[in-house]
Amino acid sequence: MMSKSKILSCLNCNEPRDELIYSISTQEPESLKKSFTDALELAGGEFLESKEESLESTLQELTSKSVASSYNYKVTTINPNAIDNTLDLSKLDCAIVEAKFGVAENGAVWINEEDNINRAIYTIVNHLIVILKGEIVPTMLEAYELIEYEDFNYGLFISGPSKTADIEQTLVIGAHGAKKTTVVLVAS
Amino acid sequence: MNHAKKSREFLKDSSYAKWHDEALWYVREKRDRATAEVKEFEQLREAAQKIKEYTLKHLGYYLEQFEENATKNGIVVHWAQDAKEHNKIVEQILKNAKAKLIVKSKSMLTEECGLNSHLEDSGYTIIDTDLGERIVQLRGEAPSHIVLPAIHLKKEQIGKLFEEKLNSQKGNFDPTYLTSVARDNLREKFLTADAAITGANFAVAKSGSIVVCTNEGNADLGTSLAKTHIVSMGIEKIIPSLRDLGVFTRVLARSATGQAITTYTSHFKVPSIGKELHVVIVDNQRSSILNSDNQSALSCIRCGACMNTCPVYRRSGGHSYSYTIPGPIGSILGAFRELKDDGDLAYACTLCASCDNVCPVKIPIHNHLYSFRKEYVKSSYMPKFKLLAYKSAAKLMQNRAIFNRIVRFSKYSNPLLNRLSLWGKGRDMPKPAKKSFREWYDEQE
Numbered sequence: 001m002m003s004k005s006k007i008l009s010c011l012n013c014n015e016p017r018d019e020l021i022y023s024i025s026t027q028e029p030e031s032l033k034k035s036f037t038d039a040l041e042l043a044g045g046e047f048l049e050s051k052e053e054s055l056e057s058t059l060q061e062l063t064s065k066s067v068a069s070s071y072n073y074k075v076t077t078i079n080p081n082a083i084d085n086t087l088d089l090s091k092l093d094c095a096i097v098e099a100k101f102g103v104a105e106n107g108a109v110w111i112n113e114e115d116n117i118n119r120a121i122y123t124i125v126n127h128l129i130v131i132l133k134g135e136i137v138p139t140m141l142e143a144y145e146l147i148e149y150e151d152f153n154y155g156l157f158i159s160g161p162s163k164t165a166d167i168e169q170t171l172v173i174g175a176h177g178a179k180k181t182t183v184v185l186v187a188s
Numbered sequence: 189m190n191h192a193k194k195s196r197e198f199l200k201d202s203s204y205a206k207w208h209d210e211a212l213w214y215v216r217e218k219r220d221r222a223t224a225e226v227k228e229f230e231q232l233r234e235a236a237q238k239i240k241e242y243t244l245k246h247l248g249y250y251l252e253q254f255e256e257n258a259t260k261n262g263i264v265v266h267w268a269q270d271a272k273e274h275n276k277i278v279e280q281i282l283k284n285a286k287a288k289l290i291v292k293s294k295s296m297l298t299e300e301c302g303l304n305s306h307l308e309d310s311g312y313t314i315i316d317t318d319l320g321e322r323i324v325q326l327r328g329e330a331p332s333h334i335v336l337p338a339i340h341l342k343k344e345q346i347g348k349l350f351e352e353k354l355n356s357q358k359g360n361f362d363p364t365y366l367t368s369v370a371r372d373n374l375r376e377k378f379l380t381a382d383a384a385i386t387g388a389n390f391a392v393a394k395s396g397s398i399v400v401c402t403n404e405g406n407a408d409l410g411t412s413l414a415k416t417h418i419v420s421m422g423i424e425k426i427i428p429s430l431r432d433l434g435v436f437t438r439v440l441a442r443s444a445t446g447q448a449i450t451t452y453t454s455h456f457k458v459p460s461i462g463k464e465l466h467v468v469i470v471d472n473q474r475s476s477i478l479n480s481d482n483q484s485a486l487s488c489i490r491c492g493a494c495m496n497t498c499p500v501y502r503r504s505g506g507h508s509y510s511y512t513i514p515g516p517i518g519s520i521l522g523a524f525r526e527l528k529d530d531g532d533l534a535y536a537c538t539l540c541a542s543c544d545n546v547c548p549v550k551i552p553i554h555n556h557l558y559s560f561r562k563e564y565v566k567s568s569y570m571p572k573f574k575l576l577a578y579k580s581a582a583k584l585m586q587n588r589a590i591f592n593r594i595v596r597f598s599k600y601s602n603p604l605l606n607r608l609s610l611w612g613k614g615r616d617m618p619k620p621a622k623k624s625f626r627e628w629y630d631e632q633e
């Protein structure tokens with residue numbers, strides 16, 4: 001407590017009277033979907049499109065062994081919320097999660113799943129499949145406009161698979177997180 | 189050892205120095221390509237600068253707002269005045285949680301505080317999980333760059349290190365292979381760690397949440413598996429609202445590595461059921477910087493762009509700087525904290541201002557360094573012979589007659605100075621023109 005008041009005593013704690021104003025004119029790309037796929041592929045991710053009715057068969061082709069998902073797809077073998085042992089989690093091959101929207105400029109998807117309490121599945125599996133049913137926004141500015149009033153406990157943008165270039169600037173896919181990330185855009 | 193001496197060591201192997209220079213220039217070029225693709229990039233830099241300036245101006249208000257909202261979210265907020273208090277708080281949290289093994293993702297603040305050695309001395313095992321940081325940790329050295337901690341090492345050196353420490357195949361120096369060795373080794377640690385420590389790229393006052401950006405996924409994997417998550421953050425990491433992140437997430441990775449965004453941009457707001465989330469807010473002289481002429485140095489978002497572009501950093505390496513954070517921004521912070529020991533860093537600079545031009549929050553970096561030179565000269569720390577040289581040079585340059593004579597004489601004296609003087613070691617005096625401007629001018633009709 002002492003430290004808090006000592007630190008704050010050196011800082012301005014009054015409510016701001018001036019306003020923070022800035023404006024940015026973003027350039028919207030011709031095709032949001034094309035920019036999104038280009039950026040996603042540049043980030044090392046894969047892109048697929050599927051109709052709602054053929055989604056199950058698309059997922060069947062994409063997955064093989066253990067598939068964790070809190071959604072009841074035919075390929076789902078387990079609900080991640082039912083796993084409480086980290087070792088079992090680490091044996092999972094694949095996870096299917098849902099994103100709220102995508103971002104055209106960088107191929108990122110926003111994931112905020114209230115139903116999924118097991119946060120490790122986004123990084124612990126080898127293959128992350130992201131179902132994208134929502135819209136694609138041009139840039140992160142529009143993205144955060146959508147999130148600003150959203151309620152979330154833990155949310156993340158993911159753009160492609162986990163990667164590193166820490167050894168001589170050589171890009172290596174699959175650092176600690178998923179080695180493969182596939183975004184499946186579901187056409188409505 | 190001061191910067192000049194350490195740089196000399198670094199430059200001894202000229203092919204290595206060239207390799208290092210080119211490796212960083214490559215990153216700078218990636219940054220240029222990525223930023224050129226965004227037409228409104230300059231507007232974004234201006235906005236980023238504005239947001240930071242505004243928040244710093246009202247820092248106390250936003251810190252309190254952050255604490256209030258974070259507490260509502262179930263986060264435990266702690267305050268530390270200095271490094272010692274920070275380390276004590278972290279240790280107490282770990283003790284309460286009965287944690288022994290800790291995984292840590294990148295955090296320059298914990299480097300600044302010397303957290304690793306503090307915890308190791310108290311019997312904890314702390315593992316850096318960012319690949320570059322893990323490499324330097326295994327070598328027992330500090331990161332040489334804030335974004336690319338092992339940029340000073342060649343793959344052969346890393347391969348040999350892994351052979352010795354991680355039992356990798358002899359003679360296999362392939363980066364993909366070496367990364368997979370580190371992945372497997374660290375997976376074990378992730379699965380058994382009791383606590384995870386992360387830094388914070390941003391702390392959002394209005395939502396009471398913490399934002400961490402990584403490419404590897406180590407922050408998310410570590411925090412989601414361990415029972416306790418501790419965030420170490422400096423007071424300057426605050427931004428008012430999520431909306432402002434739209435600006436920062438657009439400039440950060442582009443400036444750092446030339447990516448459009450980091451792979452993971454994670455928002456921690458409410459801890460998972462049955463788990464703990466602690467945030468330690470650290471001052472450690474930041475409030476003094478805030479109340480000085482160097483305030484804008486606190487706007488730094490640690491992208492590393494000023495290092496990649498700096499002609500001195502590229503040719504002297506991160507380990508030549510005596511402060512935890514190397515390169516242009518580190519020289520400001522170092523000189524501010526310890527003018528005596530780190531004031532010479534103000535001279536590890538050509539005043540070319542290339543750093544100012546790439547900085548995503550538009551910090552006038554070179555102006556700060558220039559002002560530290562003035563302070564250093566006025567202090568008693570400046571080596572006496574340098575001071576004498578400066579003073580004599582000033583005298584000569586102020587006297588027109590003498591100055592003109594020197595200029596005329598320079599075609600003979602400069603080559604001599606290159607060979608004989610201290611100044612000429614490692615640099616060349618400019619080649620004088622055949623005629624001085626004055627001589628030329630006098631000849632005109």
Ligand code: SF4
Pocket residue numbers: 487488489490491492493494495517543546547548549550551553
């Ligand atoms: S001073 Fe600017 S360029 Fe340097 S690391 Fe900080 S934000 Fe990046």
